[in-house]
Amino acid sequence: MQDTVAVALITSLSTLAAAALTGLVGALSTRRQLAHQLTVARQESVERRATRRDELRRDAYVGFLSACDQAYRQLDRRWLDAGGGEPTPGYDDTYAAMRAVDEAYNLVLLEGPAPVSAAGRAVLTSLTTEYADQRRFGDEPGDGSAPLRDRHRERWLAAIEVRTKRRIAFVDAVRPALGRDDC
Template structure:
C-alpha cells in the first residue's frame, strides 16, 4: 500500500510540476507577445503623429505660399496701375494681403522647423520691403499717369528677382522637411 501511495504522490507531484511549468511557459510567452504588441502600438502611434505633423507642416507651407502669391498679385497690380496703385483711404488691398502673409507665417513659425521659419521670415521681410518701396516710389513727384513699373523699371525688375529667389529658397528649405529630395 505504501508503494501505491508513493506512486500516487509522485504522479500528483509530477502533474503539478508539469502544470506549473506549462503555466510559467504560457505566461512568459503571453508576456513576450504583449510586449511586442505594445512596441508595435507605440511605433504606429509615433508614425501617426509624424504623419500628422507632416500634414500640418505641408498645410502651413502651402498656405504661406498661397498668401505670398496673393500678396505678389497685389504688389504687381500696384506696379502696373497708373499712379502707383495708391491706396483708397482706410483700405489698402496690398496691405491686407501682406497681413495674410504675416498670419500664414505664424503657422510656419509654429510648425517649424527653425530653418524653414527663418527662410519664411526672409520672404516676409522682402514682401514688406517691396510694399514700402512701392509706397515711397508712389509718393515721389512724377507723371502719375505712368505706372510705377515704367517709372522705376530697374526697381521693378529687381523686386521680381528678389521675389523669385526668396520663393525658391523657401521651397528648397521645405522639401527636405517634407521628405522630398528635389
C-alpha cells in the same frame, strides 16, 4: 498500500510540476507577445504623430505660399496701375494681402523647423520691403499717369528677382522638412 500512495503522490507531484512549468512557459510567452504588441503600438503612435506633424507642416507651408501668391498679385497690380501708383491711405487690398502673409507666416513659425521659418522670414521681409517701396514711390511727386513699373523699372525688376529667389529658397528649405530631399 504504501506503494500505491507513493505512486499517487509522485504522479500528482509530476502533474503539478508539469502544470507549473506549462503555466510558466505560457506566462513568459504571453509576456513576450505583450511586449512586442506594446512596441508595435508605440511605433504606430510615433508614425501617426509624424504623419500628422507632416500634414500640419505641409498645410502651413502651402497656406504661406498661397498667401504669398495673393500678395504678389496685389503688388503686381500696384506696379502696373497707371496713375494708381499712389496707394490709398490706410487699409487697402495690398495691405490685406500682406496681413494674410503675416498670419500664414505665424503658422510656419509654429510648425518649423528653424530653417523653414528663417526662409519664410526672408520671403516676408522681401514682400514688406517691396510694399514699402511701392508706397514710397507712390508718394513721390512726378508723372502719376505712368505706372510705377515704368517710373522705377530697375527697382521693379529687382523686386521680381528677389521674389523668385526667396520663394525658391523657401521651397528648398521646405522639402527636407517634409522628407522630400529627392526633389
